[in-house]
Amino acid sequence: MGHTLLISGPPGCGKTTWICQRLQAHRGPRAYLRLGGFGDEGQQQARDGGIDAAVLQDRVDNLLDLANPDHALAPRPDNLLALIEVPQFQPPSASGPDGIDRRLIPALDAHHLVPDAHLHFGRDRELPAQDTLDFRRLESWWHNLSGTVWDPASLSSFWFELVNGAYGDVYRAKALFNLPDGRGFFFNWMVSQSGSQFEPLTAVAPPQGRPARLSRLVVQGKALASGGIETTLSDCLLSDAALELQQAALRLPVPQPSAAS
């Protein structure tokens, strides 16, 4: 007998972190699905674009991706823990599965999912206390970074500027970034938390060209200067020639004797 839980909450409240811990602790088959939420008045939902799923796939061994129709429609193994993540600003109207936003039903049906329970951040005590700010208007901006690789020092400057307000009042930022040495990093920042999370993905690509993994930046906030972000991005991303230069140095053993200048 399996267990299917729907977890909802506003952006940045810690849904994915909690889900990751639950999945890692479960001794049995595990599955995950992220459904897009619905933007309420003045609040735009972020296009996650697969960042959460990619991070969980990296962290949880043999995680079934229910966004994949083959997994969604296959017979469910015994003792499966299926967790469904939904961003949702407002608390549900009713407790238990009855409180599930009606608009989600078609998507759940399509994936053959019937949640046994619905937990919402800020309402249900099983979840950590919600610590988010109330933004009346929330804009969302995202950028597909697939195939891009960052100059590491530039990335550090850009992220610092981003979360400190250089490009508008940022409420939430999360991203998957590629570095020249083949590592992928999950960057996560929330205005109410102190500091950013910088977590390397377990899977490391060889330092050879551009990795194929998902790469994306998602920002939510107010008065976002998307043009400014894009200008800075283009100044931070490595050209083919610059990337090859950095990677060639990583591929080579240290030359002997080494030159002083």
Next chain:
Amino acid sequence: MTHAVMSCLHANLAALEAVLADIDQLGITTITCLGDLVGYGPQPNEVVELVRERAIPSCQGCWDEDIIEGLNSCECSYPSQLAERRGHLAHQWTADQLSEANKVFLASLPMTLRRDRLLFVHGSPNSQHEYLLPDMDAFAALERVETAGADTLFCGHTHRPYVRDLRDGSIRVRIQSSTDHTSPAERQMPLPVRRIINAGSVGEPRHGNTNATYVIHDEETGSVEIREVPYDLERTCQAIVEAGLPPVFAWRLSQGFEYAERADDASHVCER
């Protein structure tokens, strides 16, 4: 005699006006400028013209040199691709804006100024690009002042003002030479007492807040006062945006950060 020393104006007119007003109000008439009149900021012509009008003796900073000579600062002075691209953009913009007369003036600036045993430079006596940070190796710092034949060295370039006294130094050595087959000679060399005074930055402060900084030095008593001067930051930020420079420059200035970070390697010597 009490005199004022300022540095790194970086085309920030509001900040320069505020600092000059502060100096005037203290009744100080001798002012020395340690270069970087232009670069990043929105009013290069206005700042150069004000320095010329007030006839303030200045040495040449790395920005002043690069605007004249073409961009040739070594790339290792930029810690990131982002900083380098922003530096190049600011360089191009400034070079396009500056009048010929002001370029000629910047080209005429000397690398160093000397008054008795006081030496004035932008970065270090070795190079306009070298940083003398407050915590750099004390022997290396002393070597810069001593080799230049000065008692007190005034510098800028780091955008963080400080006063550093180097004293009670000595080095013991054992010398062996192939021409002298006797046992090695031991020698103790007492080191001279020297001082480095960094004037901070008028136009691009980086000391933790947005106030312009400069220093006042009393030659008789040796006392040094690091002055902090608030200025109309909003005016400069608005001018940055109106000039078409990247708005992130205005944000960085308003936070007390440099427009583009520079490498913090004090011992780095550009070998271009």
Next chain:
Amino acid sequence: MARWALVSGLQGELEVYEAIQRDLRQVGRVDTLFVLGNLIGPDRDANALLDRLQSPRRGELQPQCIYGWWEDQLLAERAFRGDRRADALRLSQGEAAVDALLQAVDPGHLQWLAALQFGFIELDCALLHGSSADVGDSLNTGSSPLLLLDRLTRMDVNRLFTARSGEQFSVDLTGGGIDSHVRDLEGERQLQQVVPQRKVIGIGSGLHYTLYDPGSDRIEFRTLDQQPGSRGRGFA
């Protein structure tokens, strides 16, 4: 641990180079030969030596070369150093010396010379012609200890091998310190620093060369007689 041989100032003298190679075979236990610049000079044709350095004979140690002051002057005059020309040479020894230097080296060697590095870092040692400040920096026993310490600090090394002065010497920094007091907008602080145990070694020039054992830190200055086949004299 195998030793290094440190040579400089050959100035085109193939016979001197051959004498050193012979001596190295005799003294043994040397696995690396560093030639710290001044392969060429204005006084004689350097082409035969440059050929040999690029194509060592069987049984000879392969030389690891860097450029020195004379190569720098030649490369500058031949426009390999941007706008700079051999002005230092012109000023000190006149136009004739510049001409003689140009005559001494076949243009076919220029690419190889231009590819030579400024120095090597091996373990905690810098192997340079002059110093970290400049290829023409002449360090010797009369140099200020403060200056020597600065040159070591700039490369962040414990041993600096230099050739520019042509002298064989060792200056060991054995003690001392300095106090500094810093005041800034955050407050005041006192810093004390001691002199690190470092040394500067002059390797000599021509027939005067140096052996160094990085394992024991032992230095041996060697001097060869001019006659072919004669044994060298060394002292440590």
